[in-house]
Amino acid sequence: AQKITQTQPGMFVQEKEAVTLDCTYDTSDQSYGLFWYKQPSSGEMIFLIYQGSYDEQNATEGRYSLNFQKARKSANLVISASQLGDSAMYFCAIDGYNKLIFGAGTRLAVHP
C-alpha cells in the first residue's frame, strides 16, 4: 500500500525567505507520481507541482521546486522568496493508479 508522511504539522517562515516542507513516501511501484497541493483558508485545493518517478530533473514551477531524492523516498517542497499569500495548508500526495493518497498536511504561516 502507498503512504505519504508529512512530519511537520506546522511551519513558519519570515517573508522573503525560503522554506522547505518535508514529504516522505512509501510505495512498491516502480512508476509513480508525486504531487503538491496548497489549500488556503478558503478551502479550495490548488495544484502546485508534479514530479514523476522517472524524471531525472527536479520539477520547478515559478517559486516552487521539488527536492526529489528517490533513494530516500522523499519529495520535499521548496518555496523560495515566501510571500504572505503563501500562508496555507500544504499537502503532498502520491498517485496510485488514478487515485491520490494524501499526507496529513503541513500548515505554513508566513510572517511579515
Place this chain on the structure above:
Amino acid sequence: DVKVTQSSRYLVKRTGEKVFLECVQDMDHENMFWYRQDPGLGLRLIYFSYDVKMKEKGDIPEGYSVSREKKERFSLILESASTNQTSMYLCASSFRYDREGDQPQHFGDGTRLSIL
C-alpha cells in the same frame, strides 16, 4: 481553466436525513472523486469513478453512495446522515492515467457539511 463546481459551500442537515452533494466539471475528465477532509487526517477518498455509471470504493465508503449518470456530474449521497459525517467534502476530477501519464486532480471549493 478547469472548473469543478460543488453545489453548496455550506450545508446543515439533521441526523437521519438523506443528503445529496453535487459536483460538476467542465473539462471532459474521465475520472471524478469524492474526498472528505478532517483535521489531522488529510484527505481521505470516499468513492471515485473512472467512467459513466462506473464507481469504485475508496478508503472510507461506509455510509456513502455515489451516482454518475453523466460524464460531467458526480453525486455523493449520505443515505442516512449521522453526526460523524460532519466534515469538509471535496470533489475532484482528472483525465485518466493513461492519457499522457500522471494527471493532476482539479478540485472544487469544497462543501462544509454539518449534521446536527
